[in-house]
Amino acid sequence: MRQHFNWQGGNHVELMVDGEAFYPVMLEAIAEARSSLLLEFYFVISGKIVDRFIEALSDACRRGVKTRLIVDGFGARLLSRVDRQRLQAVGAELVVYNPLQLNKLTRNFARDHRKLMLVDERIAFIGGTGLADEYWLSERPGCPWHEVMCKVQGPVVADLVSVFNQLWFRCTSQRLSPPSPQPEVGQAMAKVTTVQGLYQQDIKVAFLNHVNQANDRVWLVTAYFLPSFSIRSALRKAARRGVDVRMLVAGPYTDQFWVYHASKRYYRRLLNAGVRIYEYQPRFLHAKVGLVDDWVSLGSCNLDHWNLRWNLEANLEVMEPELTAQVEQLITRDFEQCSEVTAESWARRPWHRKLKELVWALISQIVLKIK
Template sequence: MDEPQDLTEMEILPQPGAHGFDGARERGRHEMHGPFVLPPGPQGFSFSLYQSTGAALMPGHRLELLDNGAVFDRMLEDIHAARESVHILVYIWRPCDVSDRIIEALVERSRAGVACRVVVDPVGSEELSGDKDFDQKVEKVLCEAGVEVHYYRLLAGKVMGRLLGRTHQKLVIIDGRIAYTGGFGFWKVWEGNGQSPEEWRDTSVRVEGPAAREMQLSFSRYWQESGGGLLPPSTFPEPALVGDSEACFVESSGKLGITDAERMVRMVIAAARERLWIANAYFSPPNEILEQLEEKCRQGVELRILGPGPIHDVKVIRASQRSTYERLLDAGARIYEYQPSMMHAKTMLVDDWLAVVGSTNMDSLSLNKLGEGSLVINDAEFVRKMERCWAKDLRVSKEISLENGGRTNPWRRLARRATQLVGHDR
């Protein structure tokens, strides 16, 4: 028998049962597994990502990594300089100082003749917060100045599928050429530097180049579904090649089966050969991804997980997150919990060249039900900047071991079961 060729050309898949019929194994033959190994390097990864999601790395980008409240200062500079359009799609927008600054900028631009369009999710902006002031303190002011504002999927009837089928994206696009994404919302917790309980730790990215056009397209789809018309051609300028970075935007929406968000996560994990560092606000991945992470550890990849510590906005999800620790620690992962505030970032760092920044949480709800978006980046300098942020974060994080909070218990197992049921339907 011939020996297998280069391992980098193979998928590592579970083997079917050798004897008799095994229902679970038989079903497994017809479901997505891994892949645990991809062709090497950016080109092989890009081709694999394209096959799975339709998005491929493109050259010509200029990128800025923005931590915590710095994203708003940079964003407002761009909004004030807008000539053609400002488009905003956001999950959480609640009255606060950040909101006032954004409103002031949009009102000024709208009165100057710039087309300003806003889509907000009513669950994040009103229903869950219990704050019904968005329509009076934000929407009314914006509309009076000529800004067009729409809600995404009003909760008429509050059917469960509609309640879960939200948009969790965070997009700001200026003139179709500059775009922002990350974990931010327009609320007070995203101000500051992420070093106190009232100021969340988060990561965002500013991008110029072809991916900004993809992000504009994503906004357009939500805009149409929310009652807006077709955007004019001028909002889709030909993308300029402005930098040396490669990037692409992966949009995902909830559906039966495997979403593009989950496909993207699996491909990014599969690309890791030396290290895989994951910072995520709601880390409770489906079992298939958890198994893939364990496999990466067995392959010798350095796996680090950074999640929220005791300051968390959803306690059941923190318990679900901690239910994964024992398996991952046994496999060889290193796990840290951020201590000063709620750690809300959604980033991934692979080897010395690949990074992900966006809105995609690593839990079943985000990966299977919500509208999400992430910028996938090939840029060694950007990765080095993320690495420096990791070093800063770890100085105020607690490493978890099996003897120090890493073992599971009945409450954590129950919490994980509940969070998996909310999002998983295949």
């Protein structure tokens, strides 16, 4: 079933940067839950962070909070059987989206990449995090990962609950109660947008519409830079008409090295059109944020070929001066920790880098043609 949502006023949206900021707030919200907890996460790996969440969720279950979790069959493959049993033992309902099976063939590529947590259908958390040590406590080089989440209150929360409820019904055939309308609590205009594979591409359509109408700036933050032709074309056209177009992408630290190399095939034409490209250096950039003039979109979607073809995604669009200013400050600080790629330096890169980029670009094209 397709889901389309309208802009809603009266919301409060709080930006939180990196795990040390958002995990404590999320855990505190779980501790204060009184009726329901709905969680939907792609990347879930047993470790210290998962331990903290299981303890908090277990306490909530013991005091009568109805707790439901949807985890992805691939992204949560390293969530141990013991941890799953810990959740189920206290009464939490755990659903695995599209478990991996050999006989499914390419249907195994369809993944739930969304990152949502809904507390009492009153407070929502949305962004790009998973439940894993990589986002806060990891000791690996280049970690913890750089990520953002938002805490959301107001009428738009009901739409995020609807997103969860629809997938719960799809996975379990259990229809949950419709979300209750929420009172206005702030000044932010907000709208939920989703991707459901090739079936529904609202996040991409919204981004393209705003880029095509941009007057001042288009700043895109993405972990995996494999944009569709329509997005690349829109970015080039915006830059040529004088819009400040900048891409903030992952640098040498990444969990998908092939994407890092394959994405380089798009650099030359973008740079020649006037697009500025920044590669983040300190650690893995995992955030997904779009800032077009005063419009902000953030959530789970990287706007890459793979996300848009196979995944379930959820973003929140926001129009609110304070949040826009916070996002602008965040991205500006991140630019300062980047190495900017210029057209001149790109033309001078050595032949062996060009060869590596070509090989991975060809492989990525083959993979993306899989049906």
